[in-house]
Amino acid sequence: MIRTEFNASKSKVSDQSIFTNIKGGLSYVVCHPILRAISIMMALANIVFTTANTQLILFAKQSLLAKDTQVGFFYSAASIGVVILSLSAGLFRKRWPFSTVALGALMLRGLFIIVFAWVSWYWGNLLLWMFCSISM
Secondary structure, eight states, X not given: OOOSOTTTXXXXXXXXXHHHHHHHHHHHHHHSHHHHHHHHHHHHHHHHHHHXXXXXXXXXXXXXXXXXXXXXXXXHHHHHHXXXXXXXXXXXXXXXXXXXXXXXXHHHHHHHHHHHHHOOOHHHHHHHHHHHHHTX
């Protein structure tokens, strides 16, 4: 029988604990100015935009008097918006720097959510939700 590992150098376990690795990663993100700004921006965006996503069904049912199928169309419109964004991301990136594109997308999403709350027409809100998903 063979008692020697074939990948002996790769199987060595680090003496560091998981908490030491997490501390090292967090200190790297905090010390890097761009990663720090992106992390803070996305944390705030996740807090704000998660609320809008979770209240979509309640808003559609009560304010727009939408049926289950129509609520499903909102999620389909969001998927179409993500596909459109994916196809056009290269064009935005060629024209503007990443920070401008990222901050502009978050600002547009916030604006679309505000307008979404004011519009009471179902089809208009469906288009707005698609555009809101484009700016994810």
